[in-house]
Amino acid sequence: MQLPGTSGTPSAATHRPFGSTEGVPRRVVLLGSTGSIGTQAIDVADAAPDRFTIVALAAGGSNLELLAQQAVHTRAAAVGCALADKDTLHKAVQDAARDAGVSDYDPELFTGPSAATAIAAWPEAEVVLNGITGSIGLEPTLAALAAGHLLALANKESLIVGGELVKKAAAPGQLVPVDSEHSALAQALRSGTPEEVDRLVVTASGGPFRGMKRAELQNVTPGQALAHPTWKMGRMVTTNSASMVNKALEVIEAHLLFDIPLERIDVVVHPQSVVHSMVQFVDGSTIAQASPPDMRLPIALGMGWPHRVPGAAKPCDWTRAAEWTFEPLDEEAFPAVALAKRTAAAGGTGMAVYNAANEEAVDAFHDGLIGFTDIVDTIAAVLAEHTDTAPLTLESVLAAEKWARTAARKRCGR
Numbered sequence: 039m040q041l042p043g044t045s046g047t048p049s050a051a052t053h054r055p056f057g058s059t060e061g062v063p064r065r066v067v068l069l070g071s072t073g074s075i076g077t078q079a080i081d082v083a084d085a086a087p088d089r090f091t092i093v094a095l096a097a098g099g100s101n102l103e104l105l106a107q108q109a110v111h112t113r114a115a116a117v118g119c120a121l122a123d124k125d126t127l128h129k130a131v132q133d134a135a136r137d138a139g140v141s142d143y144d145p146e147l148f149t150g151p152s153a154a155t156a157i158a159a160w161p162e163a164e165v166v167l168n169g170i171t172g173s174i175g176l177e178p179t180l181a182a183l184a185a186g187h188l189l190a191l192a193n194k195e196s197l198i199v200g201g202e203l204v205k206k207a208a209a210p211g212q213l214v215p216v217d218s219e220h221s222a223l224a225q226a227l228r229s230g231t232p233e234e235v236d237r238l239v240v241t242a243s244g245g246p247f248r249g250m251k252r253a254e255l256q257n258v259t260p261g262q263a264l265a266h267p268t269w270k271m272g273r274m275v276t277t278n279s280a281s282m283v284n285k286a287l288e289v290i291e292a293h294l295l296f297d298i299p300l301e302r303i304d305v306v307v308h309p310q311s312v313v314h315s316m317v318q319f320v321d322g323s324t325i326a327q328a329s330p331p332d333m334r335l336p337i338a339l340g341m342g343w344p345h346r347v348p349g350a351a352k353p354c355d356w357t358r359a360a361e362w363t364f365e366p367l368d369e370e371a372f373p374a375v376a377l378a379k380r381t382a383a384a385g386g387t388g389m390a391v392y393n394a395a396n397e398e399a400v401d402a403f404h405d406g407l408i409g410f411t412d413i414v415d416t417i418a419a420v421l422a423e424h425t426d427t428a429p430l431t432l433e434s435v436l437a438a439e440k441w442a443r444t445a446a447r448k449r450c451g452r
């Protein structure tokens with residue numbers, strides 16, 4: 039898959055087809071606006087009004103008040119909410135407008151399970167930032183691509199479960215990563231041609247359980263799993279960081295985004311989360327992207343791709359002593375990465391099953407139904423039962439997901 043600017047093509051020529059015009063703010067649609075990525079994206083847009091204007095928002099609805107406040111704040115022309123009905127959403131928006139002293143705001147409203155998909159295709163958009171969590175983001179991802187919008191993708195799950203389906207739906211340069219590692223890789227890949235790339239090296243913080251052995255991991259608590267050492271993120275991705283499922287998904291994400299074979303993608307543990315990933319080139323050179331852990335940088339770059347947004351985040355402070363360390367991943371304690379590589383190599387709907395089983399197991403872990411090591415054990419057990427060899431279509435992915443969720447819930451004692 040070709041990112042704009044990674045092939046040496048002048049950037050202006052590659053981003054113009056997606057509707058961006060120099061000097062005019064890009065019209066941004068935010069999916070998952072109330073979450074960690076979504077709220078930081080609003081910060082980015084607020085700080086750079088000359089670059090970005092938010093034209094539509096969507097969220098799940100577990101924090102309706104915040105969604106309504108964001109709508110009033112951004113004056114988004116369209117607002118979507120999965121859980122609320124239209125009357126409830128309308129009232130929330132009007133209450134928020136009244137509280138903010140705004141009298142003439144009446145956006146178009148979309149509600150129900152397909153609200154985010156409708157918002158993703160919003161015709162006024164130029165860039166869609168998909169910050170929804172989980173594979174529920176797949177249809178919005180496909181809708182944004184079908185509408186011809188530039189897709190700044192934080193929702194890695196949609197690419198991983200959709201695989202080739204999503205790749206085929208994306209025109210060259212239409213899909214830009216927001217995940218910090220993949221943003222780093224995309225930046226480092228600007229330094230060479232595809233033929234010059236030897237390996238991708240994806241960094242992992244190691245999470246809160248770095249250094250622990252499998253036996254010690256058995257009794258860790260949800261509270262401990264949510265205490266990420268370097269990033270403040272939503273519950274699913276934070277738990278996935280602790281189990282290394284996040285890194286597993288990210289290896290597959292890198293493979294799909296950059297067309298590098300799985301056996302040429304490595305994981306290295308880097309507890310400081312300053313080097314966000316690296317590209318090793320054929321001449322022995324390694325190009326790394328480094329910045330203090332702050333998602334506003336990859337969010338701004340994703341929404342503004344291929345242009346950098348001045349002041350998006352603080353740079354490294356080179357006047358102070360600092361230590362960056364790197365260590366191998368303990369694959370025995372954390373088997374998630376190897377399991378994902380095997381699953382993705384087999385192709386088909388396997389990664390949809392992997393991800394769905396994980397999402398169910400993570401919920402079961404937080405509900406106290408299973409232990410921490412049972413999360414990856416559940417994924418492995420559900421995958422072992424999975425015999426479907428249907429070709430990859432939206433229908434087969436959704437069916438595999440449904441099957442995997444049922445199988446995982448059963449194993450977790452739901």
Ligand SMILES: NC(=O)C1=CN([C@@H]2O[C@H](COP(=O)(O)OP(=O)(O)OC[C@H]3O[C@@H](n4cnc5c(N)ncnc54)[C@H](OP(=O)(O)O)[C@@H]3O)[C@@H](O)[C@H]2O)C=CC1
Pocket residue numbers: 069070071072073074075076096097098099100101102105120151154168169170171172174192193194195216217218269270271272273274275333
């Ligand atoms: N947070 C981070 O720093 C990073 C996150 N990512 C990825 O970005 C994605 C988002 O993560 P994060 O922001 O942490 O997650 P959060 O849990 O903080 O936020 C998730 C967002 O998705 C919304 N949402 C849930 N279901 C729906 C739905 N059906 N329709 C529309 N919106 C929905 C939620 O709405 P509500 O809660 O209002 O119901 C919320 O706004 C994930 O894929 C994650 O892996 C990647 C790199 C870094």
Ligand SMILES: CC(=O)[C@@H](O)[C@H](O)COP(=O)(O)O
Pocket residue numbers: 217218219241242243244245269275278279280284285333
């Ligand atoms: C910020 C970001 O991109 C997360 O996906 C991050 O990678 C999580 O940290 P881990 O390296 O611990 O998974």
Ligand SMILES: [Mn+2]
Pocket residue numbers: 217218219288
């Ligand atoms: Mn990441």
